[in-house]
Amino acid sequence: MALKEQGYETDTNTFLLLILAILLPPLAVYLHQGEINTKFWITLILWLLGWVFWGALAWVPALPAIIYAILVILGSA
Secondary structure, eight states: OOSOOHHHHHHHHHHHHHHHHHHOHHHHHHHHHSSOOHHHHHHHHHHHHHHHHHGGGTTTTTHHHHHHHHHHHHTOO
């Protein structure tokens, strides 16, 4: 039995994108969408606003970017 079944590969890619969405939300959205579109720009702006205004505690205001990236990856946005 082959380990690379369609469902297994899709689950692995989704899992890796979700981890990336927590670390670098704009990159995760770009890799998922395959292009620079409005979803990428929304995520990038939210993420950058977090870094500009909060510095070391950027994850607090960047949380909307993380949540939005997760929604895009899971197909809800």
